[in-house]
Amino acid sequence: MARRTTTPPTDEGFEERIVDIDVSTEMRTSFLEYAYSVIYQRALPDARDGLKPVQRRILYSMSEMGLRPDRGHVKSSRVVGDVMGKLHPHGDTAIYDALVRMAQPFSMRLPLIDGHGNFGSPDDLPAAMRYTEARLASAAMAMVQSIDEDTVDFKPNYDGQETEPTVMPSAFPNLLVNGATGIAVGMATNMAPHNLVEVVAAARHLIKKPDATLDDLMRFIPGPDLPTGGTIIGLDGVRDAYAKGRGTFRMRARCSIEQVSPRRKGIVVTELPFNVGPERVVTKIKELVTAKKLQGISDLKDLSDRHKGLNLVIEIKNGFIPEAVLEELYRLTPMEESFGINNVALVDGQPRTLGLRELLQVYVDHRIDVVRRRSEHRRRKRQERLHLVEGLIVALLNIDEVIQVIRSSDDSAQARERLTQVFELTDTQAHYILDTPLRRLTRYDKLELESEGQTLRDEIAELTEILSSDTKLRKVVSDELAQVSKTFGTPRRTVLLESSGVTRNTSVPLEVADDPCMVLYSSTGLLARTADASPLPAEGDRSAHDVLVSAVRSTVRGEIGVVTNQGRMIRIQVVDLPTLPPTANPPSLSGGHHVSEYVAFNPGETVVGIGSLDPDGPGLALGTAQGVVKRVVPDYPANRDDFEVIGLKEGDTVVGAVELTSEEHDLVFITSDAQLLRYPASVVRPQGRPAGGMAGVRLDNGASVIWFGVVDPSRESRVVTIAGSSTALPGTQTGGAKVSDFAEYPPKGRGTGGVRVQRFLKGEDVLLLAWAGPAPARAVSTVGKPVPLPEELGRRDGSGVRLTHSVGAVGGAIGAGPAPATGLTDGTADTADASAEE
Template sequence: MFDMARRTTTPPADEDFEERIVDIDVSAEMRTSFLEYAYSVIYQRALPDARDGLKPVQRRILYSMSEMGLRPDRGHVKSSRVVGDVMGKLHPHGDTAIYDALVRMAQPFSMRLPLIDGHGNFGSPDDLPAAMRYTEARLAAAAMAMVQSIDENTVDFKPNYDGQETEPTVMPSAFPNLLVNGATGIAVGMATNMAPHNLGEVVAAARHLIKKPDATLEDLMRFVPGPDLPTGGTIIGLDGIRDAYARGRGTFRMRAKCAVEQVSPRRKGIVVTELPFNVGPERVVTKIRELVTAKKLHGISDLKDLSDRHRGLRLVIEIKNGFIPEAVLEELYRLTPMEETFGINNVALVDGQPRTLGLRELLQVYVDHRLDVVRRRSAHRRRKREERLHLVEGLVVALLNIDEVIRVIRSSDDSAQARERLMAAYELSEIQAAYILDTPLRRLTRYDKLELDREQETLREEIAELTAILSSEDRLRKVVSDELAQVAKTYGTPRRTVLLEASGAPRKTAAPLELEVPDDPCLVLFSSTGLLARTADASPLPREGGRSPHDVLVSAVRSTVRGEVGVVTSQGRMIRVQVVDLPTLPPSSDPPSLSGGHPVSEYVALNPGETVVGIGSLDPDGPGLALGTAQGVVKRVVPDYPANRDDFEVIGLKDGDTVVGAAELTSEEHDLVFITSDAQLLRFSASIVRPQGRPAGGMAGIRLDGGSRVIWFGAVDPALESRVVTIAGSSTALPGTQTGGVKISDFAEYPAKGRATGGVRAQRFLKGEDVLLLAWAGPGPARAVSATGKPVPLPEELGRRDGSGLRLTHAVAAVGGALGSSPGSSADADGRVPQAAD
């Protein structure tokens, strides 16, 4: 054991100093000093009192502000003024601790019911507040309920640190502040961490305990099911809460409040509107970015903090296409502060001793305190009213004998003699006699006599009421219960935190594939109105059973969800598009519709005057692509598409030429078909067209007469029952203003011809008709739509190959196959275009 010599000097009576050396045991000195320090931290700084839920510094702030008159109806004052008053009179532990406590009591994200009304920058969950010289403060309305009736001998006072002032040992606390606002603190050898609760729920439980003192924990939990956090969010799992309410210790998990929304036309995202308690948005944003950079979190394309003072918290986490938002959200809960654990440790001071308390004990301590406050307040008020009644009774006696009283006073030598003579003449007490002498003559009128009679009656009634409260425990409890109900009505707010029952353990890490959309087979569809979409699976789309579709198809390509397709444009370009970016059509729609698709312009950038003519597969082992141009050129493209380019040419066009059709060629037995503006149709076998590389310009497909051009090109399976639709009109009419004459004929009536020939006539023009406006060939039934995609009825009977057409009732913008019977569709397992029976 080591010894330490402590040298002390004590001045003697004379001028010489005598040195004394005292031997002290180091172990005993350290033990004593540490215990003194620990005691000071536990009782004077870190732990709240179970009665009012306040630490000493918080209690001193509220008391000082109350004494300074900083009520809610007064103006704000500088926070530094409050801090200086508290530090100078009551709390000599430094201004930083005082200002930190003041700031926390003003933060709505820290306190469920703030006690300070702050003006200025009082910080955020991520940022510190401004300095005390910049902020202002006053008591909040709820704080007035904490200090109410403090001047009515409701609580004990003690001397301050230097004995020149007094301070309350506890606040009257008109509501259970410890449960409502919670507490956190680290002492020496112990700590406290208490969750905030809803004021209305806590008051309801306290009133139930007042009414039924033998209430069980289960009874009280019917009113207080769990914490209610200032920042809202969701609490997952209530087992830990039950443990905390029973034994004072437990844990629960907090989750952010999130919703999966369509944050852009092409992307879904996770929108966060509430975060766990004590978690700020900047902390979440920083963690997510770190995880994305480290490649530990996948599927996030962008992150924006759109929070403001009007909408509140709003974090938008944009999800990459191909990832399941719900699975990404589970990863965010697992890896980021969007899910946090709160450990409840209900340690508070009870009768000056630290204790771990459950819900029932916390409520019982508060109820006992409040009963004592109301009892002392009632006794104080009764005593004050009795004293006032005593004075009023003496004054009434003086008024009844006013002339004699004046004579006695005037005939007395001094006030002492007058007091003695009044006491002897009318049997008054010394206090009553002195009060009569101090009363101005203007109070001794007949009107004041009536007022004193009414006051006397009122005082007697109030004394009787207060006596009844003090003499009846039931009356006392009712008063406390009614006052609690009024506080809850005045300051209560709806619950913010959602409670969810769960079995417990956090979700384990998800398999990587669970985050991504499965690479299932699907069909990619392109409609006549320029919409792109994909189906939920690769099964053939159903026919509409005679009902009108919303739109008609230009192309349908087999692919997979995480695959790619190429968009073919009129300028001979092919542009890659990710299939996963496309919207998914419902598995079954009645009637089938592409109205849920997105415009192709959202996925590809087109040049001025450039249009999309079709789509094709980018699989090098897949079906080849057949192209036809307005000048009659045909080309079969070798599928050697570059893997490192998103935009490339698939045909070398001559000046002034454009691609009018693109079709996947699933078999060389299919026919390539041209239909021209002068109503000529040419079909020939695809086998006679040699495949060429991408830069090649193709070969002659159809011979055109002067001024004519190709208006439609495609591939048709001759083994299927197909139809040819042609619509004739005038070349001088404005586009979209004429209905035209339509003819539907059997594709089999058109004989096959050689390549580079003129073909056969497809429709005979009537008077006023000199050009084909629209044409199409493929498996029936054929469908026509207007410019808005609405169906236009077509005649059911078939016309002769070279016959004339029937007049339409509405203008037609596009003609094509119905869903499930598109030309150029990828073949199924039998090499046939998928279609259902008529």
């Protein structure tokens, strides 16, 4: 037992009195009072207008304050103060929170408040009420429309000094359109937003066919339409909610896989699930990547702004399948969330769980009642006005007698009585005539009054017809809903997918398989890889764009090295290279990326070839401008991204680097003074990376090596040389080209001077370009256009034929020779010593 002490006053002062009360009874009573207050006065919306009491009070107060869409905004604190002082004494925080939510386009499918200022975001809180401004949105005017025409009941406010509406007229089904959320005592509500056009179509169908089934209504409302868009996966839970009032569905972000940079693909997120903000997603992804629970993500950028909207870019590492990474994001992050529908609302003052049909039926019944009461009110007002108009017509026809009666009366009461007797008017008519100034009475025109009277009679007849016919009443309600849908309707934002909702396709691997492939390098500096390690197509199957100068076998997750003219080898991950489509001709690298996107070059540094970094693979063969040759032992360091593969002398540069797959192949030098030297690769001993090589070709004074490569003597091969003038500007001369059989040139010893490859004509003193490799040979210009070459010349030391276009590169049947055809090097090369190895 508990004791409650009271001190009622007596004649002798104050006397203490103790009353014994049962604790359980007191707790039960107090808790029920509290629960009742929370359920009916705070947490649950009314099924008719879809508003909680605080929302209804905000809209009504703003309507009374005249804060219409065509008026200026006012401080939110002014609205909150007016609502709290007159209608809602539960604190300014609750009022402002409700006002903010009704102004947020990401919370409401059809916002009811037009906010000005910082009203927050899915991740951030709004500014304080003293900093923001608000007014009613156009949709809110449809909610309060005709509220002054006796369409709804009013009740006293908390202190009995004001009145407030018990429900709004609600010209559209707000509860279904905007949804609701709230936690009461022992119950909660969580209703999803829907598309206005779809909801109105279903409501009109129910008005026309009151016996419509749930399946009939779901033809118009297939599922929720969330303010933030996104995708709903699986509609079984939605149907359960529509049938029983409870159900669950899953929401997914809307994403697309795009090429976000020249080298990488990424996942671009443009819409997120309802009530999920980008910062929450970004934070979760960072946590998972840091904890190594999520792989394949290299970068994450939030590029959202007020113009483009949400734009979250998730960059995927090369070697990972974007679709598989996206499935992991759905599984591990808020990019996929569940939404539990619990349609609890107040119906006739009682909380009930409602299905879709019940929700629509409650609204339709309410709207029919609103239109009926409005029609009765309008008819009553028109009948009253018609009664006055008829009295005015009588007074106007007898204006002199009316004036005489009024002047001869002692007071207004006598004048009213005599008017009723003389002209057979009612007290109301007589009173109105007496209250009308004479100057206004004389201005009235009989025809004008008769026209007004006829208009009133027609309107009264129309309203009477509506009130006397349930069919016509329903048609008025349906037509008004159609107009609201036309005015405020917007296209559907959320995509509905009929699926069981399996989020992870385990058959799709997360990483790209380490399959064999070919890495291709073109004369214009493009790099790419093929989808498999199939041989390159024959000449007749190849595209005429660009020339391949190197083709290296590797694996997708392997590595290759780019060799530069400064003797550096730079590591590149094969998985970073773009993959040529299987339907494309591999020699056409128009879909490749330029080597400069992967390598940071020093000033004057250029690529002379590519090679495998496999320690068990073939080594490199290098040739320099000063005639040095070197075979490199493939002991490349695993912990460095770039390293030297030859020790160059001062002023020397590498002119060719190619993989040597067999010692039976020939190493070939072509010099600027038209000399060609070939000898077997077996005569050159492999050396370690720091070594400077050995004498490869003897050079005359002023001459230098312009091309070095490897040729298989067992294959039919060609030699292409183009001669010109050393004094002409680069690119200004076409030159004289000569094509000859490689077999015409005899092998000689290492370090010798070679044999003549082309005879210079008048005006020619240097080779501009040279190449040797498998037949047939083909040439392209500097921009990749094909350039026809002359017919093969029978002898090795003949002169060239003048070309019509300048040649930028030459290639052969397997995609080119093992190294790019380069032009005349700058500077004067020194003659190599007979023994230049270290």
